[in-house]
Amino acid sequence: THEAALCAIKLHPMWQEPLAIPGGDRQSPIDIVVRKSVFDPQLRPLKVQYEPRTCQQIWNNGYSFLVEYDDTTDKSTLKGGPLEDQFRLCQFHFHWGENNAWGSEHSIDRRLYPAELHLVHWNSDKYSLFEEAVIEENGLAVIAVFLKIGKRHEGLQKLVDALPAVRHKDSVVEFTKFDAACLLPENIDDYWTYAGSLTTPPLTEAVTWIVMKRHIEVSHDQLAVFRSLLFTSAEEQVQRSMVNNFRVQQAVKGRTVRSSFT
Numbered sequence: 722t723h724e725a726a727l728c729a730i731k732l733h734p735m736w737q738e739p740l741a742i743p744g745g746d747r748q749s750p751i752d753i754v755v756r757k758s759v760f761d762p763q764l765r766p767l768k769v770q771y772e773p774r775t776c777q778q779i780w781n782n783g784y785s786f787l788v789e790y791d792d793t794t795d796k797s798t799l800k801g802g803p804l805e806d807q808f809r810l811c812q813f814h815f816h817w818g819e820n821n822a823w824g825s826e827h828s829i830d831r832r833l834y835p836a837e838l839h840l841v842h843w844n845s846d847k848y849s850l851f852e853e854a855v856i857e858e859n860g861l862a863v864i865a866v867f868l869k870i871g872k873r874h875e876g877l878q879k880l881v882d883a884l885p886a887v888r889h890k891d892s893v894v895e896f897t898k899f900d901a902a903c904l905l906p907e908n909i910d911d912y913w914t915y916a917g918s919l920t921t922p923p924l925t926e927a928v929t930w931i932v933m934k935r936h937i938e939v940s941h942d943q944l945a946v947f948r949s950l951l952f953t954s955a956e957e958q959v960q961r962s963m964v965n966n967f968r969v970q971q972a973v974k975g976r977t978v979r980s981s982f983t
């Protein structure tokens with residue numbers, strides 16, 4: 722499956738890797754080898770407090786669709802776990818495949834999932850803007866949740882119904898009162914965490930990754946709507962389906978992946 726996934730990316734020029742990445746010793750995504758992860762009893766439970774009223778819009782940025790939050794105040798926050806500071810939710814988005822065999826960016830013992838949710842937060846104790854935090858070592862925290870095909874996700878449906886309005890790159894639609902917490906698995910105490918990077922350019926090594934052990938379920942039809950989105954803007958002659966928008970896995974390079982559970 723990995724080979725097939727790789728060739729699917731090769732077909733798509735947009736995902737060509739930039740030649741040189743500054744430093745490049747803590748790139749994401751990675752394969753998490755469970756038996757090599759190290760239980761850290763000092764990892765605390767995650768504290769997630771999301772305010773649905775801070776949800777503002779959905780934007781197709783030509784890589785994925787972003788559900789964007791008002792991050793001008795500390796209303797939707799993440800703290801605890803591996804984090805020393807308080808982080809503000811600024812957006813969430815997904816990565817998915819052209820079929821259900823692949824699509825996630827991270828894998829667990831090489832197991833890929835059909836899609837992966839990323840909830841993106843920036844360190845509001847140390848910085849005053851996302852743009853500042855995105856170039857700092859401890860600037861960002863991203864919660865990753867795997868999606869599996871199964872029963873329909875009732876909370877996701879409101880988002881799925883809005884996607885046709887952002888079919889093309891650069892389209893935006895108002896989207897309010899969405900509780901991002903409904904996309905988290907029931908148990909968020911079991912996770913892996915490691916030091917990594919953004920998985921799209923500029924690939925800055927600013928991310929504390931928090932990868933959930935438990936997945937969420939979405940229906941085949943809900944994921945099919947993700948695949949109906951387009952990488953291309955309305956003006957372009959050739960329309961290209963937004964699928965396989967995941968990055969190839971990167972070398973772990975001596976990093977330790979810690980687990981919050983045994």
Ligand SMILES: CC[C@H](CNC(=O)c1ccc(S(N)(=O)=O)cc1)c1ccc2[nH]ccc2c1
Binds near residue numbers: 839841852920922923
């Ligand atoms: C610096 C990059 C940033 C755009 N990119 C992101 O925000 C981003 C966030 C998360 C991930 S992932 N897949 O790792 O979770 C990948 C990319 C970005 C770039 C320029 C900007 N100007 C104003 C705001 C702004 C934000």
Ligand SMILES: [Zn+2]
Binds near residue numbers: 920
């Ligand atoms: Zn992402």
